[in-house]
Amino acid sequence: MTHCRTVFSTAILVSTLLLSTVTTAQDRHFPLNHRQPTGMAGRWSLLTHPQKAGVSQPVEIQLPSAGHVTYFQGSPQNAVLTQSPSKVGMMVGHTYRVRISGMPEFPGAELYPTIEVLDRLHAPNGLEKSYPIPVEITAGEIEIVLQDRMVTKVIYLEQPDLAAPFAQGERIRTEDLKVTENLLRAADERGRPMAILRIGGRIPDPNSPVDPFYSTSPIAIPQQ
Template sequence: MRPIVLTITALLLSATAWSPAFAQNGYYYPYSHRQATGVNGRVSALTRPAIVHAIQPVRVSLPTEGRITFYAGSPDNAQVQSTPAQPGMVPGHVYRLRISDMPEFPGVELYPTIELLDRLHPPQGLAQEFPIPIEITEEEIEIALRDQMVTKVIYLEQPDLANPIQQVGGVLTEDVRPTANLLQVADMKGRPMAILRIGGRIPDRHSATDEFYSRSPLFWNRGP
């Protein structure tokens, strides 16, 4: 199975109000990428409580070089890593990042979020070899700098539904129509794993109680 990414930009959705999604068989579908950040993760944790006891490696990468800052409650409680970075995250949680020091974008800082929905099931002892890949591309950064929101859903493809496309490096990416529910599309093709949202929002530096920074638990593999 290979990881696939569905992408859409929020600018195209600006005139589209969110309403509950229904599958083709008429049953209510509780997930939507248009829900407030964190809602889908909480629903996943409630419906599959075992996932909140897992630590899932997530590999975050930038176009070439740069730094990725992972927050844990405040700007003073953060881990700064060079790209690519691979922390352990807990499904059901939302994580706030800062990306910076990118040679393609001098002086630019952006603060994306990762909402983790599920976990992988690798062979025993090989979890670090099977991270969920989150690639932030140059095009997506350019879109965010135009004050648009990019939303990506990463899902694990079902082998029997796989497209006959030879994958050469990286993660296969598909663009979908603006009116689509990314999570529902991903669910029909495989298993939704994570949502990446990247836009132009920045923290309020004058607020001592800014809720901008996530308090979600992070784990780092320090090696043997």
């Protein structure tokens, strides 16, 4: 029996809010950049590939160990709390705000990352839930964000001829890039960009129950 292994890698950028505005000359020749407003890359994906509209792609969020992942459907009143690792269905082209909390390594910490879904996997029929896009949030990245910095990750599906010539194991292989690099361009050169994870920056307004901070994108959350 032949088993097909899906190999994911991530390109990682660690920067302050100030440095996140840096651009380079070569970026002008590539239409997308991770520094563009959140949601732009997802909308571009649907404009260039309209057949992806309405497609739900499984996504699995993995925290350093235990912890909670909370999803919002327009407001904090519609919050759904799940345990890590947490697998849900997200629509291609949409952006989702989640809350991560209850992490034993970081008592009392609450962070609100966004996940922008750019593409889908072509899993065997009936096995779609077995092939989620893995969104791994490490302890090191959380420590950086708690220092008032930002972490941006682009998760991409490696091209077979460019994949690392060794077993990847359970962890996702990551690559740190310079702050001046365009992560979407780098991911596109290495494979097929699947999602963007952004951690740091905004927090919700406690006085606004309908704060647009919360995601209104459609989501499929399995019963717990």
